[in-house]
Amino acid sequence: MPELRQNFFTKEWVIIATDRAKRPEDMVVHHPAKNVAHYVPTCPFCPGNESLTPPEVLRADGAGGNGWKIRVIPNKFSALARDQQPDRTIHRSRRTINGFGVHDVIVETPDHAQVMALMTDNEVVDLLRVYKARYSALSLDPRIAHITIFKNHGRDAGTSLEHPHSQLVATPVISAQVRQRFHEALRHYDDFGICMFCQVIEEEIAEKDRIVLLTDNFVAMELFASPAPFSTHIYPRRHMANFGDITEPELADLGRVLRAVLGKLYHGLENPDFNFTIRTAPAECVGVKYFHWYLSVIPRLTRVAGFELGSGMFINTVLPEAAAEFLRKVKIEQATGQGA
Amino acid sequence: MPELRQNFFTKEWVIIATDRAKRPEDMVVHHPAKNVAHYVPTCPFCPGNESLTPPEVLRADGAGGNGWKIRVIPNKFSALARDQQPDRTIHRSRRTINGFGVHDVIVETPDHAQVMALMTDNEVVDLLRVYKARYSALSLDPRIAHITIFKNHGRDAGTSLEHPHSQLVATPVISAQVRQRFHEALRHYDDFGICMFCQVIEEEIAEKDRIVLLTDNFVAMELFASPAPFSTHIYPRRHMANFGDITEPELADLGRVLRAVLGKLYHGLENPDFNFTIRTAPAECVGVKYFHWYLSVIPRLTRVAGFELGSGMFINTVLPEAAAEFLRKVKIEQATGQGA
Numbered sequence: 001m002p003e004l005r006q007n008f009f010t011k012e013w014v015i016i017a018t019d020r021a022k023r024p025e026d027m028v029v030h031h032p033a034k035n036v037a038h039y040v041p042t043c044p045f046c047p048g049n050e051s052l053t054p055p056e057v058l059r060a061d062g063a064g065g066n067g068w069k070i071r072v073i074p075n076k077f078s079a080l081a082r083d084q085q086p087d088r089t090i091h092r093s094r095r096t097i098n099g100f101g102v103h104d105v106i107v108e109t110p111d112h113a114q115v116m117a118l119m120t121d122n123e124v125v126d127l128l129r130v131y132k133a134r135y136s137a138l139s140l141d142p143r144i145a146h147i148t149i150f151k152n153h154g155r156d157a158g159t160s161l162e163h164p165h166s167q168l169v170a171t172p173v174i175s176a177q178v179r180q181r182f183h184e185a186l187r188h189y190d191d192f193g194i195c196m197f198c199q200v201i202e203e204e205i206a207e208k209d210r211i212v213l214l215t216d217n218f219v220a221m222e223l224f225a226s227p228a229p230f231s232t233h234i235y236p237r238r239h240m241a242n243f244g245d246i247t248e249p250e251l252a253d254l255g256r257v258l259r260a261v262l263g264k265l266y267h268g269l270e271n272p273d274f275n276f277t278i279r280t281a282p283a284e285c286v287g288v289k290y291f292h293w294y295l296s297v298i299p300r301l302t303r304v305a306g307f308e309l310g311s312g313m314f315i316n317t318v319l320p321e322a323a324a325e326f327l328r329k330v331k332i333e334q335a336t337g338q339g340a
Numbered sequence: 341m342p343e344l345r346q347n348f349f350t351k352e353w354v355i356i357a358t359d360r361a362k363r364p365e366d367m368v369v370h371h372p373a374k375n376v377a378h379y380v381p382t383c384p385f386c387p388g389n390e391s392l393t394p395p396e397v398l399r400a401d402g403a404g405g406n407g408w409k410i411r412v413i414p415n416k417f418s419a420l421a422r423d424q425q426p427d428r429t430i431h432r433s434r435r436t437i438n439g440f441g442v443h444d445v446i447v448e449t450p451d452h453a454q455v456m457a458l459m460t461d462n463e464v465v466d467l468l469r470v471y472k473a474r475y476s477a478l479s480l481d482p483r484i485a486h487i488t489i490f491k492n493h494g495r496d497a498g499t500s501l502e503h504p505h506s507q508l509v510a511t512p513v514i515s516a517q518v519r520q521r522f523h524e525a526l527r528h529y530d531d532f533g534i535c536m537f538c539q540v541i542e543e544e545i546a547e548k549d550r551i552v553l554l555t556d557n558f559v560a561m562e563l564f565a566s567p568a569p570f571s572t573h574i575y576p577r578r579h580m581a582n583f584g585d586i587t588e589p590e591l592a593d594l595g596r597v598l599r600a601v602l603g604k605l606y607h608g609l610e611n612p613d614f615n616f617t618i619r620t621a622p623a624e625c626v627g628v629k630y631f632h633w634y635l636s637v638i639p640r641l642t643r644v645a646g647f648e649l650g651s652g653m654f655i656n657t658v659l660p661e662a663a664a665e666f667l668r669k670v671k672i673e674q675a676t677g678q679g680a
């Protein structure tokens with residue numbers, strides 16, 4: 001018997017299609033291991049080719065002055081333009097803002113063949129530290145309303161560039177989708193006097209069924225109304241509206257948790273294409289009591305079709321409880337927290 | 341210089357990335373012409389194999405009693421179950437409804453090798469008539485809150501079944517996305533006393549730049565803030581909230597317009613994968629003054645990546661005005677209306 005479940009945060013319904021449910025094992029993608037070179041002479045992100053990219057805006061140096069380990073550079077094919085004043089026009093139904101914005105590329109490692117799931121915990125922590133530095137710096141720019149940090153891994157996740165990289169896009173507007181989620185969270189806070197995310201985190205930790213990994217500071221879990229198989233959310237356990245509020249010890253813990261989740265997906269599903277994104281309160285809403293930032297990891301195992309496009313509802317063919325159990329059992333090299 | 345444009349209906353922002361803009365010609369997919377058989381012995385939708393599907397719920401007979409030309413059957417791999425009473429449970433943050441719903445497959449033609457873009461106008465009109473019959477019948481069921489009619493064409497659009505078919509999903513809930521669009525439309529009506537869709541249709545017809553095709557009853561156009569290249573909307577020109585309100589002469593006109601739009605995409609972009617979906621007011625809101633139904637055709641030429649997933653904003657690399665001009669110029673066999 002299928003079931004409709006309502007996403008508590010967005011109020012969107014998801015069809016959990018148990019009648020055509022797949023076992024988690026059926027979603028394994030078997031991406032053939034490619035023989036990727038550690039250095040590619042034509043790759044603009046490989047060491048020695050720095051002149052092929054715009055000048056870097058931030059770098060983390062390797063140990064002992066041994067070159068860089070992470071570089072942040074303006075995206076050469078930026079969707080938006082820096083060094084503008086956002087300028088709005090309104091003409092009847094047509095509303096525009098000139099394309100001011102920041103579009104960074106974060107080169108995660110000098111090693112062309114590296115995969116984030118196989119990095120060391122410390123390498124992932126270094127990367128998160130760079131995310132935070134860039135996030136915090138851009139948050140101070142009064143022209144910027146919202147910042148999205150994300151990673152695309154693999155062709156089905158929308159990337160064609162092999163060299164490991166993440167991206168950051170800062171826009172002069174808050175998207176309608178972010179506004180809408182914010183509005184739902186505020187409404188819950190007004191009704192019940194509690195952050196809706198804090199409430200769900202507490203319930204899910206007590207319930208256990210959908211938990212993938214639990215540490216002192218973070219919980220990784222499948223949502224009760226997860227829209228897609230193995231879509232995994234990582235929440236800070238203490239209330240925190242803004243990614244920029246993360247402390248140094250929390251960053252270290254998040255690095256371990258993120259690497260463990262990516263490792264479980266990598267080994268369990270055999271290197272699926274995936275996206276991850278950090279969903280945070282807009283920069284102007286630091287410290288609000290009703291929103292809670294999180295990191296969302298979305299393996300791209302299924303395709304959005306006409307029903308999803310036409311209704312906004314998703315059909316998930318893997319029970320979230322089965323996905324969580326499957327991921328809990330996947331062994332990764334370094335044990336991380338209780339759930340590993 | 342890139343530009344942010346706001347979708348007037350959803351209030352979502354779209355980045356029109358003119359700096360990395362592609363010419364419409366660059367989006368041609370060159371799908372190799374496959375040698376598809378007109379009859380496949382193992383295909384459950386081919387004539388003679390009717391026993392491989394559940395019993396049909398509706399059929400349109402061929403001329404002279406010569407077998408069927410369209411069949412509507414329950415989806416054998418239905419995401420939802422008929423013959424239930426929708427039953428809601430609420431337990432803290434977890435809300436469910438048992439999986440009541442209707443999931444129909446509409447087999448569009450006995451010919452396995454047919455493509456909707458190459459059907460005759462009359463064949464498309466017959467199909468729309470079946471959509472309407474099924475839509476109207478299900479609208480009367482008090483357990484059903486909303487009906488989504490859609491088509492998936494090609495692998496990137498989420499189908500693996502070759503035999504031409506559309507689908508209908510009727511759910512016991514109105515999705516949050518539909519509610520949200522409804523809410524925006526109502527707000528506009530309350531503010532200005534006019535349907536926001538009627539306003540945009542009038543503006544766009546006067547402006548001409550984004551019109552693909554114009555007939556007495558329908559307009560096909562690219563949105564000013566179109567989220568994806570060649571995404572084309574077909575609106576009835578008279579105010580009509582509900583797809584079920586379409587009259588017989590309007591159905592005939594819509595068949596010509598839909599076939600012309602699909603033909604232009606087929607010939608102009610060389611058989612792209614696409615979805616289409618009918619967005620209509622929920623069944624319970626027949627006759628409202630503030631919502632306007634339409635048919636949305638979405639070629640699947642690009643992939644949704646981390647930025648879109650994380651922000652809800654889209655990046656469109658083809659100017660909507662250039663896409664409309666390109667489609668206006670594509671010749672199809674049968675001239676249809678002013679724009680063809």
